[in-house]
Amino acid sequence: MIGFDINKGLPFVKITLTNKERTLELDNVLLDTGSASTLIPAEVAVQLGLDTLPDDKILRIHGIGGTEYVYEKNIEKIGLSSLILHKMAIHIGSLDYGFGINDILGMDFMTLMGINIDIKHRLITKAK
Numbered sequence: 001m002i003g004f005d006i007n008k009g010l011p012f013v014k015i016t017l018t019n020k021e022r023t024l025e026l027d028n029v030l031l032d033t034g035s036a037s038t039l040i041p042a043e044v045a046v047q048l049g050l051d052t053l054p055d056d057k058i059l060r061i062h063g064i065g066g067t068e069y070v071y072e073k074n075i076e077k078i079g080l081s082s083l084i085l086h087k088m089a090i091h092i093g094s095l096d097y098g099f100g101i102n103d104i105l106g107m108d109f110m111t112l113m114g115i116n117i118d119i120k121h122r123l124i125t126k127a128k
Contacts, residue, residue, distance in 0.1 A: 035106035036106055040090055059091065070093035072092070
Protein backbone atom coordinates (compact mmCIF):
# COMPACT_ATOMS: atom_id res chain seq x y z
CA MET A 1 0.00 0.00 0.00
CA ILE A 2 1.21 3.47 -0.90
CA GLY A 3 -0.05 6.58 0.85
CA PHE A 4 -0.73 9.92 -0.76
CA ASP A 5 -1.49 13.47 0.36
CA ILE A 6 -4.44 15.68 -0.47
CA ASN A 7 -3.54 19.31 -1.19
CA LYS A 8 -6.18 21.82 -2.33
CA GLY A 9 -8.53 18.88 -2.84
CA LEU A 10 -6.15 17.02 -5.18
CA PRO A 11 -4.11 13.81 -4.64
CA PHE A 12 -0.32 14.14 -4.68
CA VAL A 13 2.38 11.46 -4.59
CA LYS A 14 6.17 11.12 -4.76
CA ILE A 15 7.76 9.40 -7.75
CA THR A 16 11.19 8.39 -8.97
CA LEU A 17 12.25 8.90 -12.60
CA THR A 18 15.27 7.12 -14.06
CA ASN A 19 16.86 7.56 -17.47
CA LYS A 20 20.43 7.16 -18.75
CA GLU A 21 21.68 6.20 -15.28
CA ARG A 22 20.28 9.44 -13.84
CA THR A 23 17.63 9.28 -11.12
CA LEU A 24 15.44 12.08 -9.78
CA GLU A 25 12.91 11.96 -6.98
CA LEU A 26 9.98 14.33 -7.33
CA ASP A 27 7.38 15.25 -4.75
CA ASN A 28 4.16 17.22 -5.38
CA VAL A 29 3.29 14.96 -8.30
CA LEU A 30 -0.39 15.19 -9.17
CA LEU A 31 -2.10 11.80 -9.42
CA ASP A 32 -4.38 12.85 -12.26
CA THR A 33 -7.17 10.50 -13.36
CA GLY A 34 -8.28 13.25 -15.76
CA SER A 35 -5.01 13.18 -17.69
CA ALA A 36 -4.54 10.47 -20.31
CA SER A 37 -0.75 10.82 -20.17
CA THR A 38 2.10 11.40 -17.76
CA LEU A 39 3.70 14.82 -18.17
CA ILE A 40 7.03 16.10 -16.84
CA PRO A 41 8.49 19.61 -17.07
CA ALA A 42 11.16 20.29 -19.69
CA GLU A 43 13.72 21.18 -16.99
CA VAL A 44 13.36 17.72 -15.44
CA ALA A 45 13.56 16.09 -18.87
CA VAL A 46 16.89 17.81 -19.56
CA GLN A 47 18.27 16.62 -16.20
CA LEU A 48 17.33 13.07 -17.21
CA GLY A 49 18.93 13.36 -20.66
CA LEU A 50 15.60 13.65 -22.47
CA ASP A 51 16.52 16.76 -24.46
CA THR A 52 14.52 17.78 -27.52
CA LEU A 53 15.79 16.61 -30.88
CA PRO A 54 14.82 17.86 -34.35
CA ASP A 55 12.89 14.65 -35.15
CA ASP A 56 10.85 14.59 -31.89
CA LYS A 57 7.12 14.35 -32.36
CA ILE A 58 5.33 17.51 -31.19
CA LEU A 59 1.80 16.94 -29.88
CA ARG A 60 -1.02 19.31 -29.02
CA ILE A 61 -2.85 18.24 -25.87
CA HIS A 62 -6.05 19.63 -24.39
CA GLY A 63 -7.16 19.77 -20.79
CA ILE A 64 -9.03 21.82 -18.25
CA GLY A 65 -6.13 24.29 -18.23
CA GLY A 66 -6.34 24.79 -21.99
CA THR A 67 -4.14 23.66 -24.85
CA GLU A 68 -0.45 22.88 -24.53
CA TYR A 69 2.26 21.70 -26.92
CA VAL A 70 4.44 18.86 -25.69
CA TYR A 71 6.96 16.45 -27.11
CA GLU A 72 7.03 12.73 -26.48
CA LYS A 73 9.95 10.65 -25.24
CA ASN A 74 10.43 7.18 -23.79
CA ILE A 75 11.72 7.07 -20.23
CA GLU A 76 13.53 4.04 -18.87
CA LYS A 77 11.78 3.81 -15.50
CA ILE A 78 9.02 5.47 -13.46
CA GLY A 79 8.53 4.41 -9.86
CA LEU A 80 5.68 5.09 -7.47
CA SER A 81 7.15 3.59 -4.30
CA SER A 82 7.33 -0.17 -5.00
CA LEU A 83 5.33 0.10 -8.25
CA ILE A 84 7.90 0.39 -11.04
CA LEU A 85 7.20 0.64 -14.74
CA HIS A 86 9.96 0.20 -17.32
CA LYS A 87 10.06 1.86 -20.76
CA MET A 88 7.06 4.17 -20.97
CA ALA A 89 6.26 7.05 -23.31
CA ILE A 90 5.82 10.34 -21.47
CA HIS A 91 4.99 13.89 -22.51
CA ILE A 92 7.31 16.80 -21.81
CA GLY A 93 6.04 20.37 -21.53
CA SER A 94 5.98 23.49 -19.38
CA LEU A 95 3.64 22.49 -16.49
CA ASP A 96 3.04 26.15 -15.69
CA TYR A 97 -0.38 25.88 -14.06
CA GLY A 98 0.03 28.48 -11.34
CA PHE A 99 0.42 26.15 -8.36
CA GLY A 100 3.09 23.70 -7.22
CA ILE A 101 2.76 20.70 -9.50
CA ASN A 102 6.15 19.13 -10.23
CA ASP A 103 4.79 16.42 -12.53
CA ILE A 104 1.52 14.80 -13.60
CA LEU A 105 1.18 11.06 -13.19
CA GLY A 106 -1.53 10.21 -15.71
CA MET A 107 -3.88 7.37 -16.54
CA ASP A 108 -1.27 5.76 -18.81
CA PHE A 109 0.86 4.84 -15.78
CA MET A 110 -2.13 4.01 -13.58
CA THR A 111 -3.68 1.71 -16.19
CA LEU A 112 -0.44 -0.08 -17.09
CA MET A 113 0.29 -0.65 -13.38
CA GLY A 114 -3.30 -1.64 -12.60
CA ILE A 115 -3.67 0.50 -9.50
CA ASN A 116 -6.64 1.11 -7.22
CA ILE A 117 -7.03 4.49 -5.54
CA ASP A 118 -8.77 4.57 -2.15
CA ILE A 119 -9.57 8.24 -1.56
CA LYS A 120 -11.16 7.72 1.87
CA HIS A 121 -8.04 6.06 3.31
CA ARG A 122 -5.57 7.86 0.99
CA LEU A 123 -4.05 4.62 -0.21
CA ILE A 124 -2.91 3.25 -3.55
CA THR A 125 -2.77 -0.50 -4.11
CA LYS A 126 -2.00 -2.71 -7.09
CA ALA A 127 -5.03 -4.60 -8.37
CA LYS A 128 -4.82 -8.36 -8.04
